[in-house]
Amino acid sequence: MIGRSEEYEKMFRLEGQLWWYRHLHERVADALLRQFGKKRDMSILDAGCGTGGLLLFLRQMGYTRLRGIDGSTDAVACCHDRELPVSFVNLNDLADFEPTVTYDVIVCNDVFCYFLDADLLPLIAALANRLKPGGILISNNNAFRAFRGEHDLAVGIVRRFVLSDFERLLPPCGLKRQSSTYWSFVLSLPIVLVRQWQQLQLKLGWHTPAEAMSDVYLPSPWLNKMLLGIVRAEQKLLTRTPFGSSLFMVCGK
Template sequence: MIGRSEEYEKMFRLEGQLWWYRHLHERVGEALLHRFGENRDVTILDAGCGTGGLLSFLNQLGYTHLRGIDGSVDAVAYCHERKLPVSFVNLTGLADFEPTHMYDAIICNDVFCYFSNADLATLMMALTGRLKPGGILISNNNAFGAFRGEHDLAVGIIRRFVLSDFEPLLSQNGLNLLAYTYWSFSLSLPIVLVRQWQRIRLRLGWSKPGEAKSDVYLPVRWLNKLLLGIVRAEQKLLRRTPFGSSLFMVISR
């Protein structure tokens, strides 16, 4: 998404309100709580932190040792506006950034979708090298090609994943998958139908790739609240689901 200033502006304005961001942040908070209990002194790196919504959320939860990095000038500027400790770092150079610093938890949400196979293997090795023994990597990722649509074009997503895509990367780096689920399962049918319709429109030339719009917009209040309630209920009732537009993983070293 680097270079798409308008998308970062929308993210900055809406990630504290939009149902999807709010629930993702809650999932991260629950993963940290499950691993570390009430300990708020753990060291946390948000790698690819965007405009800092997650870091702000974790700060509100009481976590005190937070750090963020991002390869977008726009994103880092918005983080500094929030007074967050974020540095401009291209993730392809993560291995050279403060190489002696290790973390109890690293979060890398919706970042892998911008990397080729070779670059992703390098990034995963660098992330592993920054985890303390017993540390965890939390990662949310765009899932299943069936959900590809205008959002992918608008923010520059080059790939979507299923769990099996990560199995060799985990094995090569000595990592263990602690927990995973696809999510937005309950909303899969309407999302797929919308995305398929978008792809038909693109094929027929009824819409242009350069005019594609992302999903980062705030629906009316009642609908935003309803969608948040649906995904919260899904997480509470179904520990793991087999399908959804995102794949959430917790990985240990």
């Protein structure tokens, strides 16, 4: 993804409106509420914060001690446009970034998909190392290979995860999963059908990888509203679901 300026431009423009980002941000806020109640002054690091949509949302919700890092100059420039306290940091070098600072919360959403195990284990260990006692790591990740589609190609995703991957990756880094769920379960079938169709088109050569488009575009307002309503209802009614294109986790030490 790093270097694909047009993807950052789309994210910057749409993350405040698009149902998927909006709901992911709500899930993070819900996890913060569950862990810390009404407290708003715990220190929060968004690692791989992209164009800053989550930090902006949390700032609007009254959270006061926010920090972000990202390894893309495009992303950092967008965050600075929003006057967010974000620094350019390659997550492979996280240990060198303000080494004495620790956080109550670290969020790392849709970043692990750019790391193979050899780099991911040191990254998760470095994130765990930056958590204060009682702190939490919140992480959303692309799930299940069945959902691999044009979006993955367009934004350079190298892997998708299932829960057992984290059961293997978290303990050596000193982390325990506190809660997790796949989402959206309800929308799985249409999403998987679209993605499988995309895979078939690529296999048959009807589309080329160079033409692949990301999912970051705004559908019509009624569809955007309806999809947001569906994922919100799912979160309320089904606290833990067994399948979906994302895996949302909260982990502690």
